[in-house]
Amino acid sequence: MSGLLQNRENLRVPEPTLRRLPWYLSNVKLLKQKGERFVSSTQISKEINIDASQIAKDLSYVNISGRTRVGYEVDTLIAVLEDFLGFTNLHKAFLFGVGSLGGALLHDSGLRHFGLEIVAAFDVNPALVGTTLNGIPIFHTDDFRRKMQEYDVNIGVLTVPIEIAQQITDYMVEGGIKAVWNFTPFRIRVPENIVVQNTSLYAHLAVMFNRLNFNEIK
């Protein structure tokens, strides 16, 4: 295996690991606030109930090494994790569909702290086009390609009605969007080189309701 290939393999971090790393990050941030300067995987393990060996394995993907008996330096671990997770690098995004959920996401300035900046939104509603929401301009969907030249964007947030989810996805990809954050409950299709991240709040609600119902009758 060539060095380049090995690098690529290292970069392709397993999704479960990527989902756990933010837990470690938030935990280590708390330890820092409590005045801790060093942290071991055993300590993190006790706090969040995940095997220390799993934590050590997950952290092996990140470019940091702990010291025997002392562990990881807290400040370094936070910096390295934030950088590794992409939170220190502001990724610009367009949002498509300023409905209820789309509008809510435009209100969430907190996404910036985790590396996502929605720089503009698109809709066809004449009542919205030309206005701003939380300082973010809303353009007509037809202007998307022109705006792609103006802004340095490669992420599209999809919050349109399901009827047009696929159509708008195709439109985004044709215009040069490389990653789609899909909030619709629709399973969109994209070419192989395009990243899709599904976040269906409704699917999560369905799981929660089912579990709640199960607990209530048992």
Place this chain on the structure above:
Amino acid sequence: MSGLLQNRENLRVPEPTLRRLPWYLSNVKLLKQKGERFVSSTQISKEINIDASQIAKDLSYVNISGRTRVGYEVDTLIAVLEDFLGFTNLHKAFLFGVGSLGGALLHDSGLRHFGLEIVAAFDVNPALVGTTLNGIPIFHTDDFRRKMQEYDVNIGVLTVPIEIAQQITDYMVEGGIKAVWNFTPFRIRVPENIVVQNTSLYAHLAVMFNRLNFNEIK
């Protein structure tokens, strides 16, 4: 195995199935708009690229039977899926932490269409307490137990800073909350009988950034 136990087993639907069912629902809704009256698992399969046998298996958890060569009746399938997923039954919830994300969720009236109604929010910020957001009253966190008697609520939406995520979770559970929808990147601990649904937008962002980065350098 007793009948009761069997019922319980049937109710405990696997999470992957619960996550796929909303896809089928949105797909069947589209087919209805196109004028279709019947749909087969093979048809759904073609649309969303999931094995027809998997779809049939998933739908076997739902109380509906298809007719040979005709498939499922579209109207019935929609009604049964919406009911099964808990979207037709309005579940009342309290939201804790009216920060950027919490405020955004209060703006998202669309959650109602999927069975979740946030009826009140709690915060300690004097600038927020006593006001309303999108018509939803914001109370002081200290008033939570009193409000539990007033409202018929068993779900808590957690959008507080990570520093107090565990503390507020404990407070919710002591007050009678049975399910926590956790939007913080903090791994909260709860008693065994309490449902936790984690939705960390930041973890999803981390996965998306990593995949995007991987595609860019390959």
